[in-house]
Amino acid sequence: MRVSLFVTCLGDRFFADAAADAVRLLRSLDVDVDFPKNQTCCGQPAWNAGHIPQAREMAAHTAAVFADSDYVVLPSGSCAAMLRCTYPRLLEAPVVAERSYELAEFLVDVLEITELGSGLEGRRLAYHHGCHALRELEVEEQPVRLLESAGAKIVPWEMDQECCGFGGLFAVKAPEVSIAMADRKLDTLPDVETVVSADGGCLLQLEGRARRRGVPIPFRPLASLLWEARSGRA
Amino acid sequence: MDVHSRDYRARARQIIEETPEVREAVNAATQTFVDNRQKAFADLDGTALSRWAERVKSHALSHLADYLEEAEARLVERGAHVHWAETASDVHQIFECIVREQGVKKAVKAKSMLSEEIGLNPFLESCGVEVFETDLGEYIIQLLGEPPSHIVGPSIHKSLDDTRVIFHERLGTPRDASPERLAEAARDLLRDAFLTADLGISGGNFLVAETGSIALIENEGNIRLSTSVPRIHIALVGIEKVLPKWADLPTFLQVTAKSATGQPVGCFVSMIQGPGGSPGDEPDGPEELHVVLVDNGRSRLLADPEAWEALRCVRCGACLNICPVYRQTGGHAYGYVYSGPIGGILGPGLVGLEETLPLPFASSACGACADVCPVRIPIPDLLHVWRQRAVERGLTSDVERSVLGLLTSTATRPRLFGWAEKAAGLLPAPVLRHLPMLREWSAGREPPRLEGPTFRELWDEGIE
Amino acid sequence: MSDERVSKRARARILGRVREANQEREPVEHPGTLPDALEPPGPFGDAGRSDPVGAFEDRLRAAGGEVVRLADEAAARKWLEEFAREFESVSVGVGVPDTLQPALPKAQPSEAALGVSVAVGASAQTGSLVLSSKEGRRSQLLPPVHLIWVRAGDVHTTLGDALQACREDLPATLALHSGPSKSADIGQILVTGVHGPGRIIAAVLLGPRP
Numbered sequence: 001m002r003v004s005l006f007v008t009c010l011g012d013r014f015f016a017d018a019a020a021d022a023v024r025l026l027r028s029l030d031v032d033v034d035f036p037k038n039q040t041c042c043g044q045p046a047w048n049a050g051h052i053p054q055a056r057e058m059a060a061h062t063a064a065v066f067a068d069s070d071y072v073v074l075p076s077g078s079c080a081a082m083l084r085c086t087y088p089r090l091l092e093a094p095v096v097a098e099r100s101y102e103l104a105e106f107l108v109d110v111l112e113i114t115e116l117g118s119g120l121e122g123r124r125l126a127y128h129h130g131c132h133a134l135r136e137l138e139v140e141e142q143p144v145r146l147l148e149s150a151g152a153k154i155v156p157w158e159m160d161q162e163c164c165g166f167g168g169l170f171a172v173k174a175p176e177v178s179i180a181m182a183d184r185k186l187d188t189l190p191d192v193e194t195v196v197s198a199d200g201g202c203l204l205q206l207e208g209r210a211r212r213r214g215v216p217i218p219f220r221p222l223a224s225l226l227w228e229a230r231s232g233r234a
Numbered sequence: 235m236d237v238h239s240r241d242y243r244a245r246a247r248q249i250i251e252e253t254p255e256v257r258e259a260v261n262a263a264t265q266t267f268v269d270n271r272q273k274a275f276a277d278l279d280g281t282a283l284s285r286w287a288e289r290v291k292s293h294a295l296s297h298l299a300d301y302l303e304e305a306e307a308r309l310v311e312r313g314a315h316v317h318w319a320e321t322a323s324d325v326h327q328i329f330e331c332i333v334r335e336q337g338v339k340k341a342v343k344a345k346s347m348l349s350e351e352i353g354l355n356p357f358l359e360s361c362g363v364e365v366f367e368t369d370l371g372e373y374i375i376q377l378l379g380e381p382p383s384h385i386v387g388p389s390i391h392k393s394l395d396d397t398r399v400i401f402h403e404r405l406g407t408p409r410d411a412s413p414e415r416l417a418e419a420a421r422d423l424l425r426d427a428f429l430t431a432d433l434g435i436s437g438g439n440f441l442v443a444e445t446g447s448i449a450l451i452e453n454e455g456n457i458r459l460s461t462s463v464p465r466i467h468i469a470l471v472g473i474e475k476v477l478p479k480w481a482d483l484p485t486f487l488q489v490t491a492k493s494a495t496g497q498p499v500g501c502f503v504s505m506i507q508g509p510g511g512s513p514g515d516e517p518d519g520p521e522e523l524h525v526v527l528v529d530n531g532r533s534r535l536l537a538d539p540e541a542w543e544a545l546r547c548v549r550c551g552a553c554l555n556i557c558p559v560y561r562q563t564g565g566h567a568y569g570y571v572y573s574g575p576i577g578g579i580l581g582p583g584l585v586g587l588e589e590t591l592p593l594p595f596a597s598s599a600c601g602a603c604a605d606v607c608p609v610r611i612p613i614p615d616l617l618h619v620w621r622q623r624a625v626e627r628g629l630t631s632d633v634e635r636s637v638l639g640l641l642t643s644t645a646t647r648p649r650l651f652g653w654a655e656k657a658a659g660l661l662p663a664p665v666l667r668h669l670p671m672l673r674e675w676s677a678g679r680e681p682p683r684l685e686g687p688t689f690r691e692l693w694d695e696g697i698e
Numbered sequence: 699m700s701d702e703r704v705s706k707r708a709r710a711r712i713l714g715r716v717r718e719a720n721q722e723r724e725p726v727e728h729p730g731t732l733p734d735a736l737e738p739p740g741p742f743g744d745a746g747r748s749d750p751v752g753a754f755e756d757r758l759r760a761a762g763g764e765v766v767r768l769a770d771e772a773a774a775r776k777w778l779e780e781f782a783r784e785f786e787s788v789s790v791g792v793g794v795p796d797t798l799q800p801a802l803p804k805a806q807p808s809e810a811a812l813g814v815s816v817a818v819g820a821s822a823q824t825g826s827l828v829l830s831s832k833e834g835r836r837s838q839l840l841p842p843v844h845l846i847w848v849r850a851g852d853v854h855t856t857l858g859d860a861l862q863a864c865r866e867d868l869p870a871t872l873a874l875h876s877g878p879s880k881s882a883d884i885g886q887i888l889v890t891g892v893h894g895p896g897r898i899i900a901a902v903l904l905g906p907r908p
């Protein structure tokens with residue numbers, strides 16, 4: 001099986017190691033991974049802010065880049081939701097929409113993987129559900145199940161499905177509200193060693209706020225934890 | 235009511251930074267609403283219910299003129315006066331005539347968001363009418379001179395102590411009075427108002443075309459009293475409140491109450507068909523019933539091919555309670571009667587986009603509201619429609635436009651994009667901190683770490 | 699411009715704009731009643747098809763109301779005598795049979811310690827008593843305690859059934875009372891008896907209609 005990795009703009013710049021972990025993970029599962037070099041940004045920031053022509057341009061570019069891919073796998077829930085749920089509103093024949101998957105979703109729903117390994121034995125994690133993965137892709141159990149199957153304890157967190165306050169440009173248009181939202185998440189965080197999420201934007205938001213407040217917990221991309229689950233290597 | 239949405243960010247900041255107790259109170263109250271709502275729907279087929287409710291409302295709206303005429307005919311048959319008002323000033327004129335002709339000096343009023351929309355209280359006061367808000371929450375904020383903060387719980391942003399202070403000053407209750415004692419003080423004062431007022435004013439949750447019924451849901455009994463005790467009752471009803479049939483009402487009453495507070499139906503429901511008292515053959519009740527059917531932007535919104543769906547709203551407040559943006563500030567930050575997600579789509583639709591910016595942007599687009607709306611209004615999509623229009627009409631900031639323009643032109647040139655991703659990592663942090671947007675980011679958050687290779691570089695080196 | 703002229707002009711313009719707005723729109727069909735497939739347990743849960751009175755009692759109690767079941771009129775009168783002792787005066791709705799009126803001095807509704815009504819129906823689904831304005835509203839609303847007689851045979855399973863039964867002869871105001879008056883507007887703390895009655899007692903008459 002061959003999949004194309006869509007690393008996404010945030011993934012390329014801020015989460016390069018995690019994206020590399022996604023490649024390692026997929027390869028270890030006998031999946032051929034290619035990386036179409038012309039990929040850029042899915043267009044979500046423009047769409048979200050209401051700039052449709054720009055969003056459409058980026059969507060068309062992305063659709064062309066992945067036109068020949070059997071599967072497009074993204075280590076980002078909101079970008080996967082952009083391709084699957086929003087491209088049909090922007091493009092006439094968005095074949096790429098039906099072939100796009102968030103990483104954990106791809107592993108569970110397409111590859112039908114239930115266990116990755118035992119590399120997370122004894123780890124205490126909290127999982128932050130990104131809004132678009134949760135409500136648009138309806139990816140809820142997949143990442144949690146994969147982490148748990150590798151021995152991690154996902155500690156219940158009453159706010160795990162509440163928005164972190166990132167929201168694209170919202171984070172800078174209403175920064176005080178955005179930060180207050182992040183604070184609610186941080187204030188309710190249970191006793192865990194790491195917070196995991198499939199969304200780069202959420203991670204930047206939560207981590208940026210936690211660091212500013214001096215909260216010493218790491219915030220890490222799901223792809224890295226899944227690779228640890230499989231390889232046992234941190 | 236005047237719209238002050240422009241100041242959204244400043245007001246939000248002020249609430250968050252200067253009155254943290256407001257944020258706490260709003261969070262606690264909305265969480266209770268959310269939990270109760272969830273329990274109320276736990277064993278039900280909520281999807282089937284909301285699909286049904288959506289279709290009934292859409293049907294009613296798509297035949298609105300006929301249903302309004304039907305409701306009017308039924309009400310007139312029962313001896314009610316039906317008035318029509320296009321704007322706030324029409325409503326004012328109608329009230330002015332009634333209060334002048336009837337010599338009204340004192341009015342008791344049950345909570346009505348529409349009355350807030352059209353600034354009824356200040357107008358009546360200018361006509362020399364003393365107006366008593368009788369819903370306890372409304373009464374508290376009337377004493378404080380504040381607008382409601384939530385469409386169901388107008389005073390949810392106020393603590394017990396806030397009420398103690400204002401009641402101590404105004405009603406002379408002890409500074410440490412218990413909630414029961416405070417409620418008693420308000421009841422005594424308002425009981426007197428009920429018994430001596432000439433006029434009772436209410437809104438209307440639903441208007442049933444088939445029977446001309448105005449239906450109202452409440453918990454305190456103040457709506458029943460306002461619509462039963464004074465000699466005249468005026469009901470202000472938005473034209474979108476129509477339900478086609480009497481048989482539609484029981485489900486809507488229940489769905490609305492469950493969505494709002496998780497109650498089966500609310501402690502009191504009034505279904506008003508006409509005046510009571512002497513014209514009818516009943517022992518008491520108002521001798522005159524006036525129903526004012528108010529447009530105030532609704533028919534224009536109905537003509538909007540996309541945004542009209544907001545008119546299905548039953549004002550249950552579920553979208554506010556679930557909204558993580560609303561919960562940080564309560565309703566006052568929004569500067570408009572309707573706050574939260576529904577405010578972001580009703581404001582531009584009823585008042586105008588320019589007047590209510592940035593409300594459609596006061597959302598992180600998390601989508602939680604869409605899951606709870608009992609009439610399936612696609613709130614996130616409609617917020618997005620208004621965002622698009624704001625951009626098309628050039629109402630958004632130049633900085634934003636340039637930044638997104640830059641992103642687009644690089645993103646459609648892959649080599650340039652790759653280079654830019656790499657170059658971003660070379661920018662010194664102090665420069666970054668001063669770039670527009672990054673400045674706002676950095677005010678309360680550490681900027682993202684930019685050092686290290688991009689994924690492209692890792693891929694080129696080969697991933698082991 | 700006079701009030702009537704304002705209203706007439708507004709009426710024409712509003713209805714005109716509404717009709718125009720809907721001209722372009724595909725009309726939406728009314729979906730009819732909620733499909734039977736949703737019952738039981740039904741869209742609002744199984745309201746106790748087999749035992750509507752029991753379900754009614756549970757719901758009303760859950761909302762803070764009180765319920766007594768009385769086997770027949772004799773039992774009702776006996777219970778009433780006992781119950782009435784704690785009150786000094788009463789205001790009785792038109793149509794409450796003499797036999798179900800407490801032997802207390804009559805007072806204006808605004809002065810009376812107890813109000814007594816007869817419900818025209820009840821809904822088990824919501825724990826609601828259905829009251830008609832024909833019996834007078836003040837005795838339903840002003841006294842601090844409200845006793846409401848209801849016949850077991852008038853307790854309908856659903857609110858829909860209860861309202862449908864009133865459809866042909868609607869009074870000026872039909873009301874549902876489903877619990878004592880309450881509010882959480884003061885610091886989110888629940889208080890009862892805010893404006894309406896703070897105690898509501900449903901007395902269910904189980905025997906056959908006399």
Ligand code: SF4
Nearest residue numbers: 547548550551553607
């Ligand atoms: S938009 Fe929906 S959820 Fe929000 S108040 Fe209106 S009906 Fe309730």
